[in-house]
Amino acid sequence: MRVLHTADWHLGKTLRGVSLHEDQAHVLDQVFKAVVEEGVEVLLIAGDVYDKASPSEAAMKLYSDFLERVHEQTDAAIVVIAGNHDSGQRLGTASKLFDRRRILVRGPIERDETPLILEDEHGKIAISALPYGEIYSARRAFEAEDIRSPEDVLRAQIEAARARVPDDARWVVVAHAFVTNCQPTETERRLSVGTVETVSAAIFEGANYVALGHLHRPQTAGGNAIRYSGSPLAFGFDEAGTTKSMTVFDLDGQGQVVNLKTVDFEPLRQVREVRGLLEDLVSEAKANPSDDYIRAILLDDGALIEPAAQLRPHYPNILQTLREKKQDLVMSSAGRAQSKLDDPVGVIGEFLTYVRGEGATEREEGVVKGVLDRPVLEDAK
Incomplete structure (x- = not known):
């Protein structure tokens, strides 16, 4: 069975105040095209369909139009879960009216983790859709007061789901979580405050494939069959x-993931960074105008006159201009450190000796020096 895994659409999102509606419609067209051209039999959407719990009418229409198009123009089954940005109640509205043989949309967290059962020439495939749920919601749903972390929530969901998987079925899990040792970007919202938000990949033991949402970088999470598809667009300049x-793959008769590949999105506009002296950047912009989303890093010394205004005629979507400078040591008379304040490595070493009884290791000193040598970005006036 051929499967397409996508996630983290964040419909309705803006980038520094600029609507991404056109950009999102453009990439959803590419998801639909991939479903058709790749002969996809199951479409998995692993949460954060919307960017807000109360999405705009335009964002909701974009989502509903896409689902209708897939349902009416293809034979693909569709599985959707709520992420931490979504309202589970809103996403799950009227889900019981959908064709249960082909569509599974899970909004609120529930104790009943009934999978979507599909069949191919090799037999049954059970797809468990596990929406993101807050700790207190999970306690109510599972009547378990010992649920205290996102991992406890997911463990309860997995156990409930595993119990509903037929013995002879291959098992696919769709979930929204932060798996340990995976790499976030600057734009993910924390899943919990005051507790560890990550979960172990071992929690998914027994699943043939785990389609994850939440982290925006495409990556594996402890194994080739536990994966984040990543978001379809860059939502911050750290992803420039x-x-x-x-992600597209086949699930063979033994439950092995085969023929796995990634299908690249072609964004309507790139998110990118330009760096240099303002005069040089203006000359480059005149020669090669662009409507990409741009951040300019200015290396000039001294005052600059409205750098964004000089670049905007050629870069209409310039969203940020920053000045780069080396970090200056902040002088202070506080504390009892014996090292001079122009020796921050020594001050930090003394602090570590005070709090833990030994100074900085060679590796820790390297980290400190790397941070101190890093340029600082500040808004250009």
């Missing part, structure tokens, strides 16, 4: 120049 993709 990165390639976004969706």
Whole structure:
């Protein structure tokens, strides 16, 4: 069975105040095209369909139009879960009216983790859709007061789901979580406050494939069959120049993931960073105008006159201009450190000796020096 895994659409999101509606419609067209051209039999959408719990009418229409198009123009089954940005109640509205043989949309967290059962020439495939749920919601749903972390929530969901998987079925899990040792970006919202938000990949033991949402970088999470597809668009300048993709694979008769590949998105506009002296950047912009989303890093010394205004005629979507400078040591008379304040490595070493009884290791000193040598970005006036 051929499967397409995507996640973290964040419909309705803005980038520094600029609507991404056109950009999102453009990438959803590419998801639909991939479903058709790749012969996809199951479409998995692993949460954060919307960017807000109360999405705009335009964002909701974009989502509903996409689902209708997939349902009416293809034979693909559709599985959708709520992420931490979604309202589970809103996403799950009227889900019981959907074709239960082909569509599974899970909004609120529930004790009943009934999977979507599909069949191919090799037999049954059970797809468990596990929406994101807050700790207190999970306690109510599972009547378990010992649920205290996102991992406890997911463990309860997995156990409930595992109990509903037929013995002879291959098992696919769709979930929204932060798996330990995976790499976030600057734009994910924390899943919990005051507790560990990550979960172990071992929690998914027994699943043939785990389609994850939440982290925006495409990556594996402890194994080739536990994966984040990543978001279809870059939502921050820390992702400038990165390639976004969706994941397509076949699940064979033994439950092995085969023929796995990523299908790259072609964004309507790139998110990118330009760096240099303002005069040089203006000359480059005149020669190669662009409507990409741009952040300019200015290396000039001294005052600059409205740098964004000089660049905007050629870069209409310039969203940020920053000045780069080396970090200056902040002088202070506080504390009892014996090292001079122009020796921050020594001050930090003394602090570590005070709090833990030994100074900085060579590796820790390297980290400190790396941070101190890092340029500081500040808004250009």
